[in-house]
Amino acid sequence: MKLMKTTEAVGQVLCHDITQIIPGVKKDAVFRKGHIITKEDIPVLLSVGKDTIYIWENDETMMHENEAAEVLYRMSACGTNSNETDGERHCEAAESGAFGGTASKMHPSPVKEGKIEVIADCDGLLKVDSEKLKKVNSFGEMMIATRHGNTTVKKGDKLAGTRIIPLVIKKDKLEAASHICDDGPILDIKPFVVRKAAIITTGNEVFHGRIQDAFTPVIEKKIAEFGAQMMFHEVFDDDDQKITDGCLRAIEAGAEIVFCTGGMSVDPDDKTPLAIKNTGARIVSYGSPVLPGAMFLLSYYDAGDRLVPICGLPGCAMYNKRTIFDIVLPRLMACDMILADELAGLGEGGLCLNCDVCTFPNCGFGKGF
Incomplete structure (x- = not known):
């Protein structure tokens, strides 16, 4: 790469895209990398503020921004196990199912102005290896920017963008950074796999018909967004043994997740936490630093062939638009194990502001997850 005056650059080869910005109209490349500069191009280059320009000089120790962006893409989406076939980039790890799938989960956009974007090929839960991402971005002269991890993404969504900061970078520096992803990529998409849900409705007021069950329709609607449906539903009074038996029968019937609604507070009639404990499920946490949703309970029941989450949902999940339930549900539907310290980390960002327009x-709600 060599710097020279634009007026003297006729016949030289551009080594990067030249961007033209017209406010409110466009921002795009007026000339692309590899363009051979003509006499007619000089006024255009000067009009976009290019009095001097970089032209291409071959240097085997350096890598151009376009090629470097491809390396960063592979680190993001494939790790080091990648190859290119028929002009398309495929991840061997994804093709082999190493990350939970049997087909490509993401693909790159065409390189443009030294940038490549990572695009989702399927619906699912986005996972981001935060430590790897931070290490790559700490190298300097290179960057990968992603969406928040543990969020729902759809096919076609933009997941990340990659580029180097200068026009060229030392090959050995980029190679050193790439070793961070030797054991896997920075990004993964976990598909939503839970299809059979059970809802255990609790409370004397519902059981005896004093009020209508308004909780179950809310749960049904929200799980349907992830492709699941209710296959088991029973209503019990405030009898912990009946609730325990109901949970166990639901699991025996094939339920992959169990939601117990109501009875999660500290009143004498609130027996749901005890009932869940008596199933033998491992309690991850009773309580969460989230409002609405402080009385949430998460546990896992070992059914032998599968781990079944049993969740105790506080009443706020019925009448508040967004609660702890909305934060944890995508991970539960993707069978992504939730740990106690992850729930504890929800305190920062765990306060819903109940905005007029949600x-x-x-x-920021739940972004500490």
């Missing part, structure tokens, strides 16, 4: 998940 933009969740495109807001």
Whole structure:
């Protein structure tokens, strides 16, 4: 790469895209990398502020921004196990199912102005290896920017963008950074796999018909967004043994997740936490630093051939638009194990502001997850 005056660059080869910005109209490359500069190009280059320009000089120790962006893409989406076939990039790890799938989960956009974007090929839960991402971005002269991890993404969604900061970078520096992803990529998409859900409705007031069950329709609607449906539903009074038996029968019937609604507070009639404990499930946490949703309970029951989450949902999940339930549900539906310290980390960002216009998940609620 060599710097020279634009007026003297006729016949030289551009080594990067030249961007033209017209406010409110466009921002795009007026000339692409590899363009051979003509006499007619000089006024155009000067008009976009290019009094001097970089032209291409071969250097085997350096890598151009376009090629470097491809390396960063592979680190993001494939790790080091990648190859290219028929002009398309495929991840051997994804093709072999190493990350939970049998087909490509993401693909690159065409390189443009030294940038490549990572695009989702399927619906699912986005996982981001935060430590790897931070290490790569700490190298300097290179960057990968992603969406928040543990959020729902759809096919066609933009997941990340990659580029180097200068026009060229030392090959050995980029190679050193790439070793961070030797054991796997920074990004993964876990498909939603839970299809059979059970709802255990609790409370004397519902059981005896004093009020209508308004909780179950809310749960049904939200799990349907992830392709699941209710296959088991029973209503019990505030008898912990009946609730325990109901949970176990639901699991025996094939339920992959169990939601117990109501009875999660500290009143004498609130027996749901005890009932869940008596199933033999491992309690991850009773309580969460989230409002609405402080009385949430998460546990896992070992059914032998599968781990079944049993969740105790507080009443707020019925009448608040967004609660702890909305934060944990995508992970539960993707069978992504939730740990106690992850729930504890929800305190920062765990306060829903109940905005007049809800933009969740495109807001700060639950982003500590």
